[in-house]
Amino acid sequence: MAYLKKILLFLIIAIISFPGCSKIYWEDKWIYDSFISFPQKQEVKIVSTPPAFLWVDGKYAGKTPLDVELSYIVNQLNLKKQKVKESFGGQKEILDQEQKTENIMGTGKHTFHFKAPGFHDLFLPLEFSVKPGTVPESVKVSLQKKAVSDHIVSCSFKISAEKKDFDDIEKIISDHAITPEIIKNPGIPVLVSDPDRYEQTFSMKLKDSNSFQSLIDTLYSHSKKRHIKLNASEFNIQAKLSTNPEREFRAVWISYIDWPGNQKKPAAQKQSLIKMLDEFKALNFNAVIFHARVEGDALYKSDIEPWSRQLTGTQGIDPGYDPLEFIINEAHKRGMELHAWINPYRVNISIKCSSSLPNAHNHISKTRPEWILNIRMSNNSKCYKMLNPGIPEVIDYLSSITQDIVTKYNVDGIHFDDMFYPYPFKDFNGITWEDSETYKKYKKGDISIQDWRRQNVNQLVKQVNERIKKIKKHVRFGVSPFGVWQKNMPKGINGMSAYDTIYSDALAWLENRSIDYLAPQLYWKIGSSPDYEKLLSWWGQKVKQAQRHIYPGQIVFYVKPGQNTGLTAKPESSQDILDQINLNRENRSINVLGNTLYRAVNIQNKILGTDEFKNMLAKGFYATPALPPSMPWLQNLIPDAPGNVSISIENNSIILKWDKPGSKQDYWKYTVYTANNQDIIDGKSFEDAVHLIAVTGENSISIPKHISMQKGDYLFIKSVSQNNIESRLSEHVRIE
Template sequence: MTPHPASRARRPAAAPAHRRLARAAATALTLVLISALTPAAANAAPGPPAAATPAPQTSCPTDPATPKRRARAMWVASVANIDWPSRPGLDVAAQQAEFRAWLDLAVRDRMNAVVVQVRPTADAFWPSPYEPWSEWLTGTQGADPGYDPLAFMVAEAHARDLEFHAWFNPYRVANHIDPTRLAADHPARRNPDWRFAYGGKMYYNPGIPAVRSFIENAVMDAVTRYDIDAVHLDDYFYPYPVSGETIPDQDAFERYGGGHTDIGDWRRDNVNLLIRELGGRVHQAKPWVRFGVSPFGIWRNASTDPLGSRTSGLQSYDAIYADTRLWVRQGWIDYIAPQIYWHIGFPAADYAVLAAWWAETVRGTPVQLYAGQAAYRAGVSGQDPAWQQPAELSNHLLENRKHPEILGDVYFSAKDVRADRIGAMSRVVTDHYSRPALAPAYGQASAPSAPSITSAARVAGGVALAWRPGSAATASYAVYRVDGSPGADPCRFADARHLLATTRAATFTDTTASATGTSTYYVSALDRTHHESAASPGRTVTGTGAPFSVVVDNAGPGFTASAAWGTSSYSSQRYGADYRFASPVAASDPAWFRVTVPEAGSYRVEARYPADPGYNSATPYIVATASGDRVVAVDQRSGGGRWRDLGVFPLAAGARDVVGVSRWTSTTGYVVADAVRVTKV
């Protein structure tokens, strides 16, 4: 899966190539591989606490479109700079800005995890004592990038309450076969007997016990030193078959084969040992860290094995020696995310058939099932016609509803989620991700004690909440809002209809609160394994009659911009901690401020920015009105440090990008994006 798996399912006898390393290669390979996922003071005092609310009962009716729990994630691939960093050699600030943008994308689409590749080619995105720095960071394997990317990424993900799944490729050493191109101290270079070349690439030999121990040690270094939430392996075990080539491991088989008479059984046993041992070591070191695998979507075909699926594609059990069904049935892994990268109705590998097969496979086990989704195919020229339909991905999630064992989805890859070709991902978000979702709970831990809300008050930006934890086991919180001041009802927490957000802080500001209505807030606590407490006693906040008004700062979750936008805190006229800036360009690359508009109507839109004589004299502000985009040019050479009125505009209700700052201007000087304010009039 690095770059991510392509289809290998149309002509089962065909030998698949390896993984795509770029978009163009992806389209070509698919054809081959088919053949084989301090605001202001309060304006109104809060009402008295309501009675404590018990945990929801299983008999409560729920809406399948707003599930309480769902794994929602995307893969962020680093090999060949597929997603991040966008190219090797970026400076630290640029790398970090790019990664923050990926996390903000995940938050915008209401995901709750990212799966980030931190060991793509037997190298490391952290200062590992076992392997060299990754070449995908600096362009030179072994070169220090000047910071600790893994520490940075984990901290940034957790600040947004996103789980961080560290993605490791176990056996791949290089996408070439020249050992002299490896760093001088690379273990594969120091131990030439550990490696072999196959299909134009270099791999560690899975049959050598010292190799297996080394790989486990390299992974465990990250587990023990960093606060990751999961260890994630992709589908690269033994290499995918290449026509006319034989894996050169006969000598290792003769030396280490033990009682095996069949080399295929021995190879499978080698991979089984890695899975079983590594999972055991992860759980022994940190019981709350999960161990997951994202295998190729087909285990075996029913024509080969009656336990297999009604498919006719490449079989991972036989081709890459991955006995994924065994790992599930033995409980060696915590979750499995098969790459079911085919459309519904595809004859050789129907998504619906495979979703049902995997659901049956995990049934009765503690292993959680997430579906790997091919966002990279939606709207791409050359793919099957089904992938030109905006609803195809959304229909996959509708299919998942038939199988309660399917607990979520992971999308490959981040750049395809962002591209949103033909609106396929927007359709998924609209149809299935209209509300946040808690991650699925795992293990048998007891839920923490309920927190207690200590304050709930109206402020300029909405309603500000603060609470006190109920127990030390708390890792994060879920915040709920119910209209009015209703009595206690556990069923209102049975799905996500009233879920506002999750956070690791003990404060939250509801920027979507109605200015005139009455709302009751509840907070629950979750531990590291996502077991949820009962909800706190409710706190009711009454309306003041003041108009809706919200400020969106560039540092907040409602702001998005490309990596071309820099960050500065130089000017004292800034709003908040910093602001964003970019050079003019004759292309569409706006920075956007996202606003949840409570109801259709007229709204005043204001902009805040620091001014400088060298800034742009005609910065285009785009206002996405109910009747189309309006552009207002602002002279950012003056008028800084205060709110600049852009006008009153008709806005539609809902959450969307409302105000953009465009780079497309013929005048010179930086354009600046700092903050916007939207007020109902």
């Protein structure tokens, strides 16, 4: 037995030692090892100053739109050739290595395309090319380009690495990015010659371009330590930002909860409104939706209903001025629209059955008690009082309220919220039998009580719109319905069904062309349940079919720094809201032409929420002014251009003045454009967001200091109709 073992061992050694079972050779190809002469760091400072001025490393580069190409050169490569021992079974062992240096003419470039002031279409494609046959497909690039910008950056790129490295890579991205989305393709080798390497595509949003650069720097540093490859052949880092549109509805709801608060003196109330409007104007909002009728009362001078208790603490007491008239004038001075917000059916804010707040003698609950629908809820401890929508006289009464406002006030719109039939809440599932007697009395034909209720609301919406248009054709009528029309519409959407519970049928209003715009209350995050993105697409498609506009309602009330309220479906961060605005803009093709923010004051009692949120709006999405979109189905008269445009310098400021057009048309708004001499020579169109520097309701303007004007630049004015149609350009003035 021992003899046989010796023979077997001898045979194994002989087989292994036989020349045909292993071979030693030098590889015949030189392969890439590293760059040895390459600029490791290039810093380029790019600054854009609204409206459209660009500096590169402190030198004026021109006005946007403009391409800036920044090139670099690769001088040498380090190549290697390996001596390999290949054993039986194909296993390789590197025995030796030779290196050599080869000169190449590799080039790369970053191209920045600046398209709009303040918030740009910014492209950072990294391109790389070398002499054919010099390097393999995969190369490492170490380069820094820094752009000074405070805007949200969306980017995506591919990384090739071993599987074990991706946990570290994801951690790096998570540390830098805002909610990274990682798209994985596991099990797909990047290079055939390197089967242990896999590729993943990473997509993410970053706070600004500095965050973008920091992420790239960190990834490159990590790649040197762990031999992670960033493939230049597939490496297309693209930081793309949306261009601000010239036309976009940007509105804020000012609720009775936001204003006037504890202020009961006229001067303090006026100052509070001015402070709000100034902040909105500074952020380039162009519309305000002001609560003018809360509970069968009026925040304006009415011969029909009593003064609101919100103004003085007691219903029916004259506050000493007219808030609606005041805010219309102040909004218009700032070039902002004013839409009067009306709660149609609500009679009392308080739902306590033993409410201690008495109504005035001329309140509808006193003058027409038979019109009031009393609903007891929650073990009879709470009561809801509303005008009975099933009574035809109620529809006429509410139509007369809106008719009165449109006749007496220079409002730009009338706005209804979703307070139709009562909302359900704990121990109350909604209206049931309370209006059964009204149903029996007023129904026509064989119609269910549910369809009859929807018909009541539809008739009110239709009649209000018809009366508005008979008085002033340009006044828009909008409604902000609850965000879920009906469960599973679109598929998978849950939540209260407005159609079945509060009898709000927004699709009927669209079909009947009874409204000009919808602002559905989409008060949820993207990707939550219900899902903002799915609902936006569904509503947009319906509005597009009806040839109307949608300005989705977004809730900024809960946005605050550092704390989580536990309302997981509600937007709580600035980024949640900005993502929604970006999504709105991506859906302009389905008539998503703006947005409406709720509320004017957030949970921390700050106007429009956190400073972070307002700064991100100011430097990004709302960095430039915009006009609301015009509505082709309304009055389409082209206004006359302003005349006698003049320019002067006062206290080191550029003052622009003009005369109101001499026609009888009613004007209150103007747009101001700038252009340089080259724009004129080239015949370029400059009537866009890049060149629009102001929207104002006055016939003079001091050019803001942040807008850097140069000698030889031109200024133009346009009149804007009440349907937001612009005139031709005025005669120009030139800065000398």
